[in-house]
Amino acid sequence: MKYYLLSVMQPVGEPPAPEVLAEIGKNLDRFHQELREAGAWVFAGGLHGPESSTVLRPRDGDVLVTDGPYAEGKEHLGGICLVRAPDLDAALDWGRRAALATTLPIEVRPFMGEAAD
Template structure:
């Protein structure tokens, strides 16, 4: 089995209305239940907005520069992640499609390095 990261790409701006968000979260919970039932679940979680980020950069002489705020300004940010284990990219893309339908947001699917298929 190979591990894949499903990244939820959240648009910057106001979140959906509470009743809309409640329905989305209900679908996401169902998606997570499907992952568990298929033994593809590893971990999932939502992230606070980019304004809560702290960026650390290595500098000269071992110093580390600490900066509040996101690493980059963007129209989208990483809003949540789901780590899955599946046989191959086709299976990961299938789960990514399900995640996109559940969240109504773009999902980026990426394999972890150093893992053989199968």
């Protein structure tokens, strides 16, 4: 088994209406339960918006600390889910399920290295 990161790509702008978010939350709870039952669950969590971030950048032997994202865009990382899967096809299947649960784009990326514990 390998580890795969499922990144939730959140659009910039106002969040959906509370009733829409409530339905997405229910869908995510079901998705996370499926992961647990399949033994694929490792970790998942949502993130605050990019305006809450702090960037640490090496500069001249020191580290420069700045507020906010390092780049502006139409999307930002809104949440992550770390899963265990035997191969990329299985990880992509989990990614498809995550996309349906969140109604958002999901990036699936393998971790470097060999098999997970």
